[in-house]
Amino acid sequence: MHEPRLSLTFTCTVEACHTRSTHQFTRRSYERGIVIVQCPGCKNRHLIADHLGWFKESTKDGQMKTVEDLVRAKGEKVRRGRVGEGGVVEYAPE
Ligand SMILES: [Zn+2]
Known part of the structure; x- marks a missing residue:
């Protein structure tokens, strides 16, 4: 199975x-x-993307504040998604 993949170069927004x-x-x-x-x-x-609105009230300037808690709260779905190389967590609805 070869889903089309996107490549994104991201510059961290954290100061310093x-x-x-x-x-x-x-x-x-x-x-x-x-x-x-x-x-x-x-x-x-x-x-990077939140089309399901899971995180919209939990971010500040696009930076996750308490991602571990959020992922834990949504953990079942996130685990059914995919944790890939390079620290990417992604989940796509069926
Ligand atoms: Zn950084």
Whole structure:
């Protein structure tokens, strides 16, 4: 199975970090689901796409504040999604 994948180069928004990193995820997650990437520099996670509205009230300037709690709260679905290389968490609805 080869779903089309997107590649995104992301510059960390955390002050004093600004690490650039490249992440890959499926087009389906990006356009219809959830994509979270982890900065390899500061280890913060950043919300790239949230079409399901899970995180919209839990982010500040696109930066996840309590992602571990949020992922735990939605954990069942996130685990059914995909945790890939490069610290990407993605979930696409059926
Ligand atoms: Zn960073």
